[in-house]
Amino acid sequence: MTNHYQMTKTNTHKGRIGLLLSAAPGYSETFFRSKIKGLKESGFDLVLFCSENQHGFKDCPVVLLPQQAKNKLILGIKLVWVYLGLLPYVKTLRRFVQLERTDGKAWLPILKRLYTHAPVFKQDLDCLHFGFGTLALGCENMAAAIQADMAVSFRGFDIGVYPIKHPQCYSGLWDKVSKIHVISDDIKQLLYSHGFRDQAPVVKITPAIDTHYFSTEQGHVCVEHPIQLITVARLHWKKGLEYTLEALALLKQQGIAFEYRIIGSGPEEEALKFACYQLGLQAQVFFLGKLGHEEVRQHLTQAQYYIQYSVQEGFCNAVLEAQAMGLLCVVSDAEGLAENVLDGKTGWVVPKRNPQLLTEKMIEVIQMAEMEKQRITHEASFRVQEIFSIETQIQKFTQFYSDK
Amino acid sequence: MEKSLKIAIYSGNIPSTTFIERLIKGVSDSGSQVFLFGLIKQKTTYGNQVQVFGYKNTKGSKLWVLIKYTCLLFLFKPTQKKRLDAILNKTNNNTLYSKVKYYPVLWHQPDIFHVQWAKGLDEWLWVQEFGMRLMLSLRGAHINYSPIADTKLAAMYRENFPKVAGFHAVSQAIAKEACKYGADKQHIQVVKSGLKLQDFLFQLKTTNPQAPINILSVGRGHWKKNYRLALDAMHALKQLGLAFRYDIIGVSGEEALLFQRAQLGLEQEVGFIGPLPFKEVQKAIKEADVMLLPSVEEGIANVVLEAMALGTLVVSTDCGGMKEVVLPKQTGYLVPVRDAQAMALALKEVSELPLETYQRITQQARAFVEANHSEAQMVSGMLGLYKRLMLEGSDKVN
Numbered sequence: 001m002t003n004h005y006q007m008t009k010t011n012t013h014k015g016r017i018g019l020l021l022s023a024a025p026g027y028s029e030t031f032f033r034s035k036i037k038g039l040k041e042s043g044f045d046l047v048l049f050c051s052e053n054q055h056g057f058k059d060c061p062v063v064l065l066p067q068q069a070k071n072k073l074i075l076g077i078k079l080v081w082v083y084l085g086l087l088p089y090v091k092t093l094r095r096f097v098q099l100e101r102t103d104g105k106a107w108l109p110i111l112k113r114l115y116t117h118a119p120v121f122k123q124d125l126d127c128l129h130f131g132f133g134t135l136a137l138g139c140e141n142m143a144a145a146i147q148a149d150m151a152v153s154f155r156g157f158d159i160g161v162y163p164i165k166h167p168q169c170y171s172g173l174w175d176k177v178s179k180i181h182v183i184s185d186d187i188k189q190l191l192y193s194h195g196f197r198d199q200a201p202v203v204k205i206t207p208a209i210d211t212h213y214f215s216t217e218q219g220h221v222c223v224e225h226p227i228q229l230i231t232v233a234r235l236h237w238k239k240g241l242e243y244t245l246e247a248l249a250l251l252k253q254q255g256i257a258f259e260y261r262i263i264g265s266g267p268e269e270e271a272l273k274f275a276c277y278q279l280g281l282q283a284q285v286f287f288l289g290k291l292g293h294e295e296v297r298q299h300l301t302q303a304q305y306y307i308q309y310s311v312q313e314g315f316c317n318a319v320l321e322a323q324a325m326g327l328l329c330v331v332s333d334a335e336g337l338a339e340n341v342l343d344g345k346t347g348w349v350v351p352k353r354n355p356q357l358l359t360e361k362m363i364e365v366i367q368m369a370e371m372e373k374q375r376i377t378h379e380a381s382f383r384v385q386e387i388f389s390i391e392t393q394i395q396k397f398t399q400f401y402s403d404k
Numbered sequence: 405m406e407k408s409l410k411i412a413i414y415s416g417n418i419p420s421t422t423f424i425e426r427l428i429k430g431v432s433d434s435g436s437q438v439f440l441f442g443l444i445k446q447k448t449t450y451g452n453q454v455q456v457f458g459y460k461n462t463k464g465s466k467l468w469v470l471i472k473y474t475c476l477l478f479l480f481k482p483t484q485k486k487r488l489d490a491i492l493n494k495t496n497n498n499t500l501y502s503k504v505k506y507y508p509v510l511w512h513q514p515d516i517f518h519v520q521w522a523k524g525l526d527e528w529l530w531v532q533e534f535g536m537r538l539m540l541s542l543r544g545a546h547i548n549y550s551p552i553a554d555t556k557l558a559a560m561y562r563e564n565f566p567k568v569a570g571f572h573a574v575s576q577a578i579a580k581e582a583c584k585y586g587a588d589k590q591h592i593q594v595v596k597s598g599l600k601l602q603d604f605l606f607q608l609k610t611t612n613p614q615a616p617i618n619i620l621s622v623g624r625g626h627w628k629k630n631y632r633l634a635l636d637a638m639h640a641l642k643q644l645g646l647a648f649r650y651d652i653i654g655v656s657g658e659e660a661l662l663f664q665r666a667q668l669g670l671e672q673e674v675g676f677i678g679p680l681p682f683k684e685v686q687k688a689i690k691e692a693d694v695m696l697l698p699s700v701e702e703g704i705a706n707v708v709l710e711a712m713a714l715g716t717l718v719v720s721t722d723c724g725g726m727k728e729v730v731l732p733k734q735t736g737y738l739v740p741v742r743d744a745q746a747m748a749l750a751l752k753e754v755s756e757l758p759l760e761t762y763q764r765i766t767q768q769a770r771a772f773v774e775a776n777h778s779e780a781q782m783v784s785g786m787l788g789l790y791k792r793l794m795l796e797g798s799d800k801v802n
Contacts, residue, residue, distance in 0.1 A: 161663050237632075270552075274549040278742075311663075353639075
């Protein structure tokens, strides 16, 4: 498969981009498919590098990266095979090894990298784009070795959480990267707190959603009483769901009747279900598990309020979808959320980690005049349609890859 | 002369956790015979009163146990073997591994089969068909939160708790919780965990907590410990202008906590220390001004009993059975669960306590542990429970 895609740059095209992700997109990720399609239509060649392609993604060439093998014999055979395959690219390899050795890297990690990213060294690219900051770790010299530009996207966890556990992890990256993509201004600020000093241009391109699929045209069919609240989120500590439940317990104490649905699964399920039990919310809170796009959309049409009280969040597509669908959104001020929702204009932003404040805001919003609510939802859905559509994003990425 | 009881203390593993091992030693020292069944994870030396009938995690060991007990039962207890096989068939549990586990129990037939962990209860209901009295310990997670998230487990409890002859609860709170799954209140007896108090020498603090006040928590990074709340409380404490140092022993690389510490700007005040040996934990507890328990759920946290025994003041959430040991301003401080502000205020209050008050509370805490949580008391409580169970059994027969 790898050799099949050893193409060269075509003059008719704007450029050839290698995109590195951990896994190829699934069937349901129509948004990603549209983006690939749009970039191709704009004149770019794309090739995707990843470790797995479970759903047979084929909207652009997909090159699988070599996997580790538990069996040492099999690993040995694979190593030899992969290294032999690299022989025709000896100049590229020499450049890579020289750069790595200049940076003081030991031989073992260099050899390891040559194995794990062997297909990349065989490519002729204009730009090698790492889809997440963490994917670029240890690969800082790869783009230079293949004489391509190096682009890196920072999306949230990779700059918000990972460097806390691994301080200075990006110190070798800042001088090598040609261009950085961030999804929010807050993420951009985080770059500076982890050692970035304007060594490369930083371009903000926010996430986008399929605004044709998620729109107010779906109509709302929700019951008015009890009021319907919803969150679409993985059950993960980042999402601040325990704070949300604690706030809802206070809301219940205030005598407000509601039902709250959480769509998503994850490692915090036991803790959250216990929290519901302890807070006396078992009759109000429903865990729906992970659902498909259509079901998510269906549930969004049946709710009035969307809550995203995360403690860490890159930007959050689910909040964009909720706004596009005409829900009243109450979010925390974690990273990109305050850009996603404009406080008082397209929803409400509440300081994170403070259930009391969230409750107070929820009460304020619930008691707001209907006209005011309509003004906010209208403003929110209009803004999402205008700014966060796939079309807008493709334009920005086209510009991102075109600018030198 | 009274016949000594044969008691099987079953946790699945040999050796078991510290407190179950303590129970085994205490019960066997009292003259009862203790039988241990299950997987031998490590060779352990017990006294004469303890007999181990386990198997190692090797095919050879399991095969030997299977052959030996199949032959013994076939030759000397064929009817009982047949009955057990029929039960296993009926419950779709007639596997070779089940026989490795069950046949030794059927052969040795203890008077009491004491299951330590509720999740495994459905495997052992059959012992009652053969005259053994089944007892279940109600401990921590197995009762307090696992059945809330796991509806199948809750259904298993509801089906089987009413069939159990006797329950041992580690706190009043957990006893109450078990009743929700159909455990008969009359069959539950609370026997609290005991400490070997000679290992926990009380040390009366002779100076006031000096700024920065030294706060300590001990325990793994499990959600039930709710260190998230503790960090929010530390943030509130910092905003109140109190100088403090907070360390957690038992956690080190938990991403959520590392992130929260950084997000709240607490890197200078908060430390995460990985697991430490018993002696070092004891030393840290003695050096701390406050032992903080921020949990959302506990039976009765051992670490709190230890701090009370050692002379360090406890601030605990009012979860599980904690209010049975932390009596507000008598043996420690109790704050509502999930309330960072209340926790911060309690810590501030403790930091401002006059030395005499601090000393009085810690002395009362020690006296409370001595009066209610000694190892001797735990063992005699358990023996009383076993005897009562046998008595009820014989009443039924008569």
